[in-house]
Amino acid sequence: MTDLGATTPASLPAPRRDWAALLLCPVLMAAALPLVGSASSWVTLTAAGLAMGMMIFLMASGLTLVFGLMDVINFGHGVFISIGAYAMLLVLGPLAGWAEADSLPLNLALLAVCIVVAMAVTAALGLVFERVIIRPVYRSHLKQILVTMGGMIVAEQAIHVVWGASPVAIRLPEAFRGAIVIGDAAVERYRVVAVAIGLVVFAGMSLVLNRTRLGLLIRAGVENPEMVEALGYRIRRLFVGVFVAGSALAGLGGVMWGFYRQTLTAGMGMEVMVLVFIVIIIGGLGSVGGCFVGSLLVALVANYVGFLAPKLALVSNILVMALVLAWRPQGLFPVARR
Amino acid sequence: MSEPILRLEGVETRIGPYHILHGVSFDVPAGELTLLLGRNGAGKTTTLRTIMGLWRASAGRVLFDGRDITALPTPDIARAGLAYVPESMAVFSDLTVRENMVLAARSGPLDSARLDWIFGLFPALRRFWQSRAGVLSGGQKQMLAIARGLAEPRRLLLVDEPTKGLAPAMVRNMVEAFRQVKAAGETILLVEQNFHAASALGDDVAVMDNGTVVHSGPMRALAADAALQQSLLGLSLDQHQ
Numbered sequence: 001m002t003d004l005g006a007t008t009p010a011s012l013p014a015p016r017r018d019w020a021a022l023l024l025c026p027v028l029m030a031a032a033l034p035l036v037g038s039a040s041s042w043v044t045l046t047a048a049g050l051a052m053g054m055m056i057f058l059m060a061s062g063l064t065l066v067f068g069l070m071d072v073i074n075f076g077h078g079v080f081i082s083i084g085a086y087a088m089l090l091v092l093g094p095l096a097g098w099a100e101a102d103s104l105p106l107n108l109a110l111l112a113v114c115i116v117v118a119m120a121v122t123a124a125l126g127l128v129f130e131r132v133i134i135r136p137v138y139r140s141h142l143k144q145i146l147v148t149m150g151g152m153i154v155a156e157q158a159i160h161v162v163w164g165a166s167p168v169a170i171r172l173p174e175a176f177r178g179a180i181v182i183g184d185a186a187v188e189r190y191r192v193v194a195v196a197i198g199l200v201v202f203a204g205m206s207l208v209l210n211r212t213r214l215g216l217l218i219r220a221g222v223e224n225p226e227m228v229e230a231l232g233y234r235i236r237r238l239f240v241g242v243f244v245a246g247s248a249l250a251g252l253g254g255v256m257w258g259f260y261r262q263t264l265t266a267g268m269g270m271e272v273m274v275l276v277f278i279v280i281i282i283g284g285l286g287s288v289g290g291c292f293v294g295s296l297l298v299a300l301v302a303n304y305v306g307f308l309a310p311k312l313a314l315v316s317n318i319l320v321m322a323l324v325l326a327w328r329p330q331g332l333f334p335v336a337r338r
Numbered sequence: 339m340s341e342p343i344l345r346l347e348g349v350e351t352r353i354g355p356y357h358i359l360h361g362v363s364f365d366v367p368a369g370e371l372t373l374l375l376g377r378n379g380a381g382k383t384t385t386l387r388t389i390m391g392l393w394r395a396s397a398g399r400v401l402f403d404g405r406d407i408t409a410l411p412t413p414d415i416a417r418a419g420l421a422y423v424p425e426s427m428a429v430f431s432d433l434t435v436r437e438n439m440v441l442a443a444r445s446g447p448l449d450s451a452r453l454d455w456i457f458g459l460f461p462a463l464r465r466f467w468q469s470r471a472g473v474l475s476g477g478q479k480q481m482l483a484i485a486r487g488l489a490e491p492r493r494l495l496l497v498d499e500p501t502k503g504l505a506p507a508m509v510r511n512m513v514e515a516f517r518q519v520k521a522a523g524e525t526i527l528l529v530e531q532n533f534h535a536a537s538a539l540g541d542d543v544a545v546m547d548n549g550t551v552v553h554s555g556p557m558r559a560l561a562a563d564a565a566l567q568q569s570l571l572g573l574s575l576d577q578h579q
Binding site for chain 2: 213216217219220222223224226227228229230231232233234235335
């Protein structure tokens with residue numbers, strides 16, 4: 001990474017922000033308050049929605065980069081989520097004492113180790129997946145869909161072979177169990193952790209994408225990889241790096257999702273892929289900021305609708321996507337395409 | 339004429355079933371501005387893209403400073419010292435003008451003296467420095483695309499139809515900018531349809547037709563010979579606005 005300390009002429013206008021899209025979630029939250037009626041219920045629903053949104057963002061952010069930069073439709077992304085979750089077992093067994101200790105620092109350390117191990121495992125798997133499965137089918141969407149689904153099926157069976165076919169129950173670390181009560185509202189502790197980690201990851205990704213040469217290259221590569229090459233940068237290496245990073249982020253999402261469910265199954269990643277595809281389409285393919293806003297939007301709407309009109313809950317995600325695409329057919333934050 | 343920095347020897351290019359270039363040969367002398375002229379579909383853009391390795395030559399050689407770069411990957415060709423400004427401009431619309439320039443300066447931070455020189459050529463870029471390139475007008479995007487090619491010293495600048503679609507006033511500005519770039523000692527291979535603008539700039543010229551070079555020599559000689567212009571380009575300088 002290189003600092004972008006370039007000469008900047010003074011007194012120049014700053015880039016404009018897209019406030020309409022940025023304010024969607026705050027406006028939705030404000031609009032939901034009178035509809036929900038009770039402040040405590042609203043706090044609980046909103047906190048749950050934000051936490052769910054952050055977990056979806058963690059699982060989807062890597063895919064949107066891979067889709068945007070490499071033009072690769074990776075239906076196998078879900079398996080990195082599952083493997084990230086299962087990789088926790090490598091840690092939870094040996095460090096079971098840390099999970100049961102009534103110590104926030106130890107529990108946080110355990111979560112950090114789980115995340116590091118899961119990201120390392122999924123990054124390594126991503127490297128192999130890109131080399132063996134993705135690379136031969138660049139530029140062919142149909143083959144990508146077929147071959148990545150095939151890769152996913154193989155990887156899911158491999159999970160059965162390594163960890164068994166039965167669901168695996170895990171327990172949250174002691175300090176993350178239970179809820180924080182604020183007045184009449186209860187917010188689960190683990191959701192606060194999920195929100196914090198989601199924000200840290202989003203801030204880190206935003207920093208890399210907007211403040212470093214690597215980030216500029218990724219954003220430029222999403223738009224016009226040929227011109228990036230003509231400027232002298234090796235886009236193929238960037239592809240591999242982004243695929244590996246995207247796989248590692250899916251692994252991180254798998255850890256958070258696994259702890260949230262407290263039951264691991266080989267298909268748990270694939271089960272959320274519909275949601276993941278919805279948020280990256282809503283956000284605009286290749287846009288990390290769009291993925292973030294789209295994740296929060298989908299999760300908040302699902303929670304509010306589930307409370308206000310339970311019968312509509314099943315279709316709320318599709319409705320949100322249809323409305324957003326009617327408003328902005330390229331997604332909330334469209335990335336200019338070649 | 340000085341030593342050629344770029345030499346094409348019998349370059350042939352095929353794109354799918356189409357045979358576009360049929361043995362293109364010409365030289366680009368160092369420190370001069372060489373024009374590549376020709377009618378639409380003559381193969382000018384394909385020639386530039388083949389030099390950059392964006393399309394592969396199926397036969398022949400591209401020599402840059404005596405080194406065969408025909409089979410090199412595009413990034414390696416760029417790193418050898420070639421800068422490319424495509425016909426489509428290909429500015430990164432989602433990035434600001436500044437970010438576009440930062441990426442073009444591959445070896446490190448932008449040099450402030452060089453940046454001042456570029457702002458002197460294209461003052462609009464200073465005004466829109468922090469704006470997204472996507473909001474610029476066509477002419478401003480073209481300025482940015484050329485400025486990107488000039489962000490760092492390069493040994494050869496390939497520019498594809500920089501005046502295409504621009505208003506006459508903008509074309510005059512562009513011609514003046516190229517005059518200054520040339521005066522700064524840059525070597526340029528310029529594809530141009532606007533013969534009037536081209537004749538004011540070029541030291542040498544290669545004229546293409548149907549995928550091959552049908553004439554090469556000093557621009558001065560072509561500019562003075564209306565009959566030759568008519569036979570090669572289907573027009574004369576006097577007729578062209």
